[in-house]
Amino acid sequence: GRLPGTFPTDRGAEDPHHFIDDYALQWIESLRWHHELTGDATFTREMWPVLLRQMQWFLDRVTPRGLLEAREYTSFDNPIAYRTCEGATINSFFHLALRDAAWLAVEIGEAAQAAAYTTAADSLAKACNELLWDEREQAYSAGFLDGEKLPPSVHAQLMALYGGIVPPERLAATRAWFLRNFRNPGAHLVVGAKNNFRALLDGRAGLGMPIMFYWAFTELYRMDTPEADQLAVSETRRRWKHMVELQQDAGTLSESFVDEHGKGASESCHNYGSIPAYFLSSYLLGVRFENKRLLINPRPADLTECRGTVVTPFGPVPMHWQIVNGEWQLDFTVPDGISAELRLPGVDADTLLVNGSHPTDVRTAGRNVVLTVAPGACAIRVKTTIAKGKPSE
Incomplete structure (x- = not known):
């Protein structure tokens, strides 16, 4: 009744990975x-x-x-x-x-x-x-x-x-x-x-x-605290630093972590090594699909700027955010035909501006200020105290 863990042509039944x-x-x-x-x-x-x-x-x-x-x-x-x-x-x-x-x-x-x-x-x-x-x-x-x-x-x-x-x-x-x-x-x-x-x-x-950090980062972000957000970013830096900087044989990401000498990669091109990519887009850029809708929920940790485009089931979402002198500036575009939930941690709701106007449907959920944003270009400006660190790396 089980599905094999590998293609039948890849490994035979005697291999421990034939069924996982x-x-x-x-x-x-x-x-x-x-x-x-x-x-x-x-x-x-x-x-x-x-x-x-x-x-x-x-x-x-x-x-x-x-x-x-x-x-x-x-x-x-x-x-x-x-x-x-x-x-x-x-x-x-x-x-x-x-x-x-x-x-x-x-x-x-x-x-x-x-x-x-x-x-x-x-x-x-x-x-x-x-x-x-x-x-x-x-x-x-x-x-x-x-x-x-x-x-x-x-x-x-x-x-x-x-x-x-x-x-x-x-x-x-x-x-x-x-x-x-x-x-x-x-x-x-x-x-x-x-x-x-x-x-x-x-x-x-x-x-x-590296694969274990899919579940580790998932759990850290589920905690939804500034400390857990920071730990996810710090562990990404610590554990992937040598893989990114020193692994030169294939120039890709590896099955195992790489040590300070650039050794230990095991398979040099492996999906295990790519784990941070999802979290960088979903929690640092902060664009993801959740509960059948588009969610905008960046978690800055000690970063002060992020820029990129996230592919979603509704279409690509370009995002650029930066924190300048205590003001969080977010500029993104919600695809046509849908609305998105904006969820911002550690901000002052009274200072929130959406495309230059104060919204009226703001609510709070835990440490987050939450509101619904319409399709199209959206410029958010709001005072925050959460990020006091370094530019994106």
């Missing part, structure tokens, strides 16, 4: 993204039999404990990657896949299947929180391996957060454990189970692969 269990589950997430972006229910229905078989493959491997037993991966730096167990990361991916499958079922009129997937997701979340939570550590165990409950891991916290496992009352503790440890030295790239996995768990190994 969490990649198979991420296919469900991708199908939801496609449906949300396109509204193409015909394609979703065409893929539905594939989804059903794949979800059943995983449902058949839920243990009497109520957890999925499958092979961990997430990436090479996960201390228990390549081990078949009741792991926290694979269960988090499974939980998200169940929720996404239920959502898709509703969209195409499969009410009974939606209810079944929702019930399974509820049961899985309950089992994860009852069995994987470590009260002393205030964090989630990496999982059960041969019946043994393992210590927490950075990967377990991150994927529990991303996969929707963490209830509100544990959110702060889980985030705090992750933030304390994710910058620790991570495991080296090893294809296969690591013999030193216990030492890595005991040492609270951090994130060591």
